[in-house]
Amino acid sequence: MAHRIAVIAGDGIGTEVMPEGIRALEAAAKRFNIPLEFTTFEFGSCDYYLEHGSMLPDDWFEQLKGFDALFYGAVGWPDKVPDHISLWGSLLQFRRRFDQYINLRPCKLMPGIKSPLAGREPGDIDFYVVRENTEGEYSSIGGKMFEGTEREIVLQETVMSRTGIDRVLKYAFDLAQTRPRKKLTSATKSNGISITMPYWDERVAEMANSYPEIAVDKFHIDILTANFVLHPDWFDVVVGSNLFGDILSDLGPACTGTIGIAPSANINPEGNFPSLFEPVHGSAPDIAGKGIANPIGQIWSGAMMLEHLGYQEAGEAMVTAIEAVLSDGNSQALTRDIGGQGSTESLGKAIAERI
Amino acid sequence: MAHRIAVIAGDGIGTEVMPEGIRALEAAAKRFNIPLEFTTFEFGSCDYYLEHGSMLPDDWFEQLKGFDALFYGAVGWPDKVPDHISLWGSLLQFRRRFDQYINLRPCKLMPGIKSPLAGREPGDIDFYVVRENTEGEYSSIGGKMFEGTEREIVLQETVMSRTGIDRVLKYAFDLAQTRPRKKLTSATKSNGISITMPYWDERVAEMANSYPEIAVDKFHIDILTANFVLHPDWFDVVVGSNLFGDILSDLGPACTGTIGIAPSANINPEGNFPSLFEPVHGSAPDIAGKGIANPIGQIWSGAMMLEHLGYQEAGEAMVTAIEAVLSDGNSQALTRDIGGQGSTESLGKAIAERI
Ligand SMILES: CC(C)[C@H](C(=O)O)[C@@H](O)C(=O)O
Ligand SMILES: CC(C)[C@H](C(=O)O)[C@@H](O)C(=O)O
Numbered sequence A, B: 001m002a003h004r005i006a007v008i009a010g011d012g013i014g015t016e017v018m019p020e021g022i023r024a025l026e027a028a029a030k031r032f033n034i035p036l037e038f039t040t041f042e043f044g045s046c047d048y049y050l051e052h053g054s055m056l057p058d059d060w061f062e063q064l065k066g067f068d069a070l071f072y073g074a075v076g077w078p079d080k081v082p083d084h085i086s087l088w089g090s091l092l093q094f095r096r097r098f099d100q101y102i103n104l105r106p107c108k109l110m111p112g113i114k115s116p117l118a119g120r121e122p123g124d125i126d127f128y129v130v131r132e133n134t135e136g137e138y139s140s141i142g143g144k145m146f147e148g149t150e151r152e153i154v155l156q157e158t159v160m161s162r163t164g165i166d167r168v169l170k171y172a173f174d175l176a177q178t179r180p181r182k183k184l185t186s187a188t189k190s191n192g193i194s195i196t197m198p199y200w201d202e203r204v205a206e207m208a209n210s211y212p213e214i215a216v217d218k219f220h221i222d223i224l225t226a227n228f229v230l231h232p233d234w235f236d237v238v239v240g241s242n243l244f245g246d247i248l249s250d251l252g253p254a255c256t257g258t259i260g261i262a263p264s265a266n267i268n269p270e271g272n273f274p275s276l277f278e279p280v281h282g283s284a285p286d287i288a289g290k291g292i293a294n295p296i297g298q299i300w301s302g303a304m305m306l307e308h309l310g311y312q313e314a315g316e317a318m319v320t321a322i323e324a325v326l327s328d329g330n331s332q333a334l335t336r337d338i339g340g341q342g343s344t345e346s347l348g349k350a351i352a353e354r355i
Helices: A014-032 A046-052 A060-064 A084-087 A090-097 A162-177 A196-209 A222-231 A242-255 A296-306 A312-328 A344-354 B014-032 B045-051 B060-066 B082-088 B091-097 B161-178 B196-209 B219-230 B244-256 B297-306 B312-328 B344-354
Strands: A003-010 A036-041 A070-072 A100-110 A125-131 A143-146 A155-163 A183-188 A213-221 A237-240 A263-267 A275-279 B005-010 B036-041 B068-074 B103-107 B125-134 B142-145 B151-160 B183-188 B215-220 B237-240 B263-267 B277-278
Touching: A003 A014, A014 A036, A014 A070, A014 A296, A014 A312, A014 A344, A014 B215, A036 A312, A046 A084, A060 A090, A070 A090, A070 A296, A084 A090, A090 B125, A100 A162, A125 A162, A143 B082, A155 A196, A155 B196, A162 A183, A162 A196, A162 A237, A162 B344, A183 A196, A183 A222, A196 A213, A213 A222, A222 A242, A222 B244, A237 A242, A242 B142, A242 B219, A263 A296, A275 A296, A296 A344, A312 A344, A344 B091, B005 B014, B014 B036, B014 B068, B014 B297, B014 B312, B014 B344, B045 B082, B045 B183, B060 B091, B068 B091, B068 B297, B082 B091, B091 B277, B103 B244, B125 B161, B125 B244, B151 B161, B151 B196, B161 B183, B161 B196, B161 B237, B183 B196, B183 B219, B183 B244, B196 B215, B215 B219, B215 B344, B237 B244, B263 B297, B277 B297, B297 B312, B297 B344, B312 B344
Parallel strands: A003 A036, A003 A070, A070 A275, A125 A237, A183 A213, A183 A237, B005 B036, B005 B068, B068 B277, B125 B237, B183 B215, B183 B237
Antiparallel strands: A100 A125, A100 A263, A143 A155, A155 B151, A263 A275, B103 B125, B103 B263, B142 B151, B263 B277
């Protein structure tokens, strides 16, 4: 029985990097004999919105829920549809309705990729950000009052639940346990955000009791972002709320120079619903249509998808192929953002061949 | 008539760097003939809390409101008092009750201070973070329900008002107008935080109409933190909400290597209430009591205070003295965090002498 993958390319460079993601997955499927079956959907893009007045059809949940995974490109094109409409109408729906409560993002110095930090070498930085992906600061409760007057006021409620916090913490602690350093860092801001964040801290302290072998520390988000720059080698597994995880999982890859190529997994660990795999980068309207977008984020996300489906070795082989092509440094293959003269396709093909 | 300065040293290294802050201010006062009068208060520290059961006396507002400025060290000592109690009971009270709605923090590469970023030189990075300092995510509305059960839930309301947003934006635009590059960057997250942040964006767009000569851009906070690391030279004046400003004003100084020495001003621009000047660093319990804390943040905050009181030249002379002592690189004077073998006092004295 084939693994059924729903493919949603989305907007902008999403549509350009997606074919390379699939090319690499097909190469891995062939080598490791993995039965994959791709089904492409047009919805989940701003063009779909312009035609249909919504980002997704009414029955999207029914259409997608039976798939084994969703392979996503990038969504958003602010000139066509405001971001909060396109995102809340697609990606954020998937995360919530498919209860993908883990957002997992590796931050890793890669060979051939220049880190903006002074004196850091591959091996120095290698950690995961585990982000709560369904609640917290990304809330749909709130509104506006005294509209259009001087007294205008807007409110938005952050919502955190014990269930929501504990399950992401458990995932993060379990992940830390698989790592050699067995270290977990919690992102907080309990000195300023005085209701939700002290509660987050309490749950971390409680959960830590069940994991005596894990070394736990915490930092307020302000100094934690500083420490990502100053001491990225301190980190192993970093866990944060929806917003803090969002910030840290862009900042982390920025510190490793991999913001344009980092992958992410939106995971429903129980497998009740499909998980979703997407590059960290967005749809990049500024470079869309030129065939120069770097496809590594999409390919690396594909590797995370294979690992999630149980093919650890195949996923690792894909990452190894990426690293090998980066190490080679063949400028005909590499895209411009990483110093080459190649295209989305040339880099995608080089990686697929390596696999 | 002397300018009356209320001095609150607070906790930990706050009490150690404060004398050096005053020493430098007295040197500047002497040279520029500025009448300053310091009055020291014991409250606003965790020790005060342990004795009195609150961080401040009931009549703190009456006691302090007549001063021309507050010169603050650092507050917080988590082993004695939880941070959210000590901070909400002191610093955050001052900011709110004295309506210090601007938090201003320079991010500047200084001579002799190593930036963690590769290949950046003094002059490359020089911007301000302007932070909303009274509302937003730092809210006192919210609570907990189903306490102690599996269904436990916590809520905290972000509150933004047109008044609150517009006045910080106005300050930031006005500041941008005094700068050669005339550039303003807004921190948002309107793609995810879907109620308050689109409103923030609207107000920025509206305010921009009144400042046609300012170049305005905006980034979502996640990619903005990444850009602080990747392109710190892009920024001139960066404006953000209470939380985003908090994060950016630690991350910015981290990128310039100045996190331990950066100053900050909590300003009530109308002068209805005293403004408050404090180093960005905290009370640092880990190094407190050793006499090794770097006093530059306190001294630089003093410089911002003099400028606020109208003594531009004196403030600049203090910063020039800091830069000169850093350039000298005399290891007997410098503290350990910046490569010296000196003490809080030796560095404070060296700077005071220069002034
Ligand atoms: C101590 C804390 C409450 C405070 C804040 O978050 O405002 C600090 O980080 C700051 O930036 O002044
Ligand atoms: C596009 C946006 C809503 C999204 C988020 O904030 O979750 C993105 O930044 C991400 O990290 O996947």
